[in-house]
Amino acid sequence: MPATATPYLLRSNAGKNSLKGALDSLIASHINQIGPSMLVQVETVTTEAAAITGKVTVRPMVQQQDALSRTLPHDLIHNVPYLRLQGGRSAFIIDPKPGDIGFIIISGRDHTHAITTRQPSPPASFRQFSMQDCVYVGGFLNEGPDQFIQATDQGWRIVTPGSVTIDAQGPLTLKASRIEATCDIVTSGDVQAGGISLKQHTHGGVQTGPGTSAPPQ
Structure with a gap:
């Protein structure tokens, strides 16, 4: 055989009954059995207490095709x-909603035991690369949000049609060059400015008549 001859398995004229054709068919059959990561749409959401993440039911968006190109x-x-x-113990909690579009990532083995116990566990079966063993990551291709936290070149922006609640066990510290408000400010506690209490300050030079008092102390 000449040194420049094309290896048998790489010959373009290898037919379906050739060794290359048989190997190609065998490899393609195994590849087709591997569950690929794919786009999915959320059907239902089961949320639990904030202490543990919930679960979703999803529908794969890329459908199957048979040999006649009919979709299934x-x-x-x-x-x-x-x-x-x-x-x-710190988290940013945004639960998925029905209609969200995201991605599933397929595990190589049956991860049922690990999901149930949240501990290192042996595979629950001999199942491999199955779409049943996946996790959901969202979202992609979704509509524009009504509320969001946005980073811009000018700084951070928080937008919501509802209210904003900050629940802190310790003190809340704001460091800024200036704070502007276009609303009423209501507090059940005291307000201090320059060391002077709004609730406990006193005034000097008080007298009856049209005169005014001295500044608060």
Whole structure:
């Protein structure tokens, strides 16, 4: 055989009955059995206490096709844990909503035991690369939000059609060059400016008649 001859497995004229054709078919069959990560749409959301992340039911958005290019929808995937931005005991909680579009990431093995116990565990079965063993990451391609926290070149912007509640066990410290408000400010506590209490300050030079008192002390 000449040194420049094309290897048998790489010959373009290798037919379906060739060794290359058989290997290609076998490899393609195995690849088709691997559940790919894909876009999904959230159908339902099960939220639990803030102490633990909830789960979603999702519908794969890229449908299957048969040999005649006819489309076949995937079954729903249930009890899929979703991503929460969390480190230790601190978290940014935004639960998914029905209609959200996101992505599922497929585990290589059956992770049912690990999901249930939240501990290192052996695989629950010999199942591999199954869409049943996935987690949800969202969201992609969703509509513009009504409330958001946005980073701009000028700074941070918080927008909400509702109210903003800050619940802190310790003191709240604001450091800024200036604070402006376009609303009433109501507090059940005291307000101090320059060391002078709004509730406890006194006035000197008080007298009857049209005169005014001295500044608060």
